[in-house]
Amino acid sequence: LKDLEYVVEDSILINRKFHHYFVMRRDQLIREMTEIYAGLIIDFTYEGKQSIRVTMKGEKACVEAAKKHIEQIFEPLGSHVTKQYVIPQKFYTFFMGPMSSKVHQIAKDYKVQLSFPDKEKPTMHIHPVAQEIGKDKGRKNTKELPFSNQRRCKTIFISGQMENCKAAMEALEYLIPVTAEVRVPSHLHPYIIGHKGSGIKKLMSEFDVHTQVSQPGGNSNIISIMGLAAKVEQAKIKLEKQINALQSQIEDRARRNFKLSFILDPKYYCKITGHKGLLIAQICTEHDVTIQFPKKGNHEIQDQIVITGYKENTLAAKDAIMRMLYKIEKTVSKEIPLNHQVRDSIVGFTGKTIQKIMEQFQVDIRLPPKGSWNPNITVIGLPDKVQEAIDHILELEKYYLSTVIKYDSQLDNFKNTCLYKITMESSKCFGKRDVPRNAKATPNSPNDDSEEFPKLKQQTPPKTHPWRP
Known part of the structure; x- marks a missing residue:
């Protein structure tokens, strides 16, 4: 109690x-x-x-x-209002998002309720409290919607606090997609679309937009992009950058394929190409061009060379070939005899010395083949360079010859000295050769052969003794 x-x-x-x-x-x-x-x-x-x-x-x-x-x-429910928002039918799928995720997120963020009446039984009347419908893009202020419009539009009812409903409506308006058109030349469509549509699919997934491309063979050069305003703008900017990059590549390819032809006597081909084509390959590398010579046996013009690349590069490559041709035409060849005694010294080990001379004076020096009795060497190059190289070789020959002569004289003196010593020793050994023939040789003479020739003494056989068991 x-x-x-x-x-x-x-x-x-x-x-x-x-x-x-x-x-x-x-x-x-x-x-x-x-x-x-x-x-x-x-x-x-x-x-x-x-x-x-x-x-x-x-x-x-x-x-x-x-x-x-x-x-x-x-108490807050007393101030609840219900508003309606009309969406054009063509935007409904994009507006809802996958599994209606977009509208569910808005309802959660703004603490409102969103309802979608059955499309087969359109609601002709809604609660009289504060009705609003979107203005443009298929939206207009009305209390009742004709049945025909309901077929073309979708109506969403928003319930909640006035402030929340307004914020939710603004968020819904943001979901209404916009469409932008980008003009793309028809010949660039395959590059934009990509293999099996990979390029356009990547654009759609990256910016969450929808695209519409004209069918192959169509006359339209327009690609339509539909989505949220910010995303559409970003996708449009990227698409325009791709178009500009592709056009630049095509223009660059056209400029790179510029062809320059000129006439050149075929007798100079081998000299211009160089050993195994090294000279012409160097020109191609330096100027980023390709040089095409006519094939032998072809019915084409045999004295025409074609250079392909950028125009300025082809002109520079042609100038390089003409400079090389000028050097070839001005080239002279001279032979000079080279003393065989100093030839190896001038050539050097594995030809290193003669190679340095060729690099120093920018000439080509050709030696006779091994085993040849020809003492001449051939110097090829520009006249002044050839003369300078010959003078240098002759100076080297003179220097090495003087060294050889000095060495030979020293060797002769050494030989004469050795012969003199040998002669003096021989005269001592045979000093008694004038002894009379009738002189009797004593059996144990101290001047026997073993004394004069000690080696013979060492070679006398040992005395033998009878064998004893």
Whole structure:
């Protein structure tokens, strides 16, 4: 009985228009309030058609807190409005997004409810509170929409606080796609579309847009891009950059294929190409061109050379060939004899010395083949360079010859000295050859052969002794 003294009962009326919202959240609301306010009893009764009475019974503090809690829930609902937004039918799929993700995200972000009436049974009348429909892009202010327009349009109802509904409508307007057109020359369509549409698919996935390309063989050069305004602008900029890059590549390819032809006597081909084509390959590399000579046995003009590349590069390559031809025409050839005694010294080990001379004086020096008795070497090049190289070779020959003569004289002196010593020794050994023939030789003469020739003494056979067992 003491506890009953503290139990009070109170009620609150809820407008009937919030009945749908209340019924949807009834179980959740009761569960939350009983958990928060222990021992609270909540009862719902209908007061006619206009309101619902919520009766709360429990401790005074709990009842007052629960009443205030319900008022805080339903008070904002009193300012709820419902607005409608009309979307053209052709934009509906793009507007909704995959699995209606775009509109669901807006409802979550702005705390509103979005509803879509059945298209087969269009709603001709909506709640009279604050109706608004979009202005342009298929939107207009009206209270009732004709049935024919409902077939061509989709209507979205937005319910919530006035501020939230306005913000949600602005977000929905942002979802309405715009269309931009980009003029693309027909010959660039295959490059833009890519293999099996890979290029255009990449553009669509990168910017989340839709594109429409004219069918092959069509006369239209327009590619349409549809999507959000910001995304469409970005996709348009990238597409225009691709078009400019492709046009630059095509123009560059055309300039690179410039051909320059000129006449050249075939007798100079071998000298211009060089050994294994090294000279002509160097010209091609330096000037970034290709040089084509006529094939032997062809019916083409045999004295015509074609240079392909940028115009300025082809002209520079032609000038290089003409300079080479000028050198060839001015080239002279001279032979000079080279002493065989100093030939190896001038040529050097593996021809290094003669190679340095060729590089220093910019000439070509040809030696006779091995085993040839021809002492001449041939110097080929410009007249002044050839003369300078010959003078240098003759100076080297003179220097090496002087070295050889000096060495030979020293060698002769050494030989004479050795012969003199040998002669003096021989005279001592045979000094007694004038002894009379009748002189008797003593059997054990000290001047026997073993003394005069000690080697013979060493070679005398040893005395033999009888064998003993």
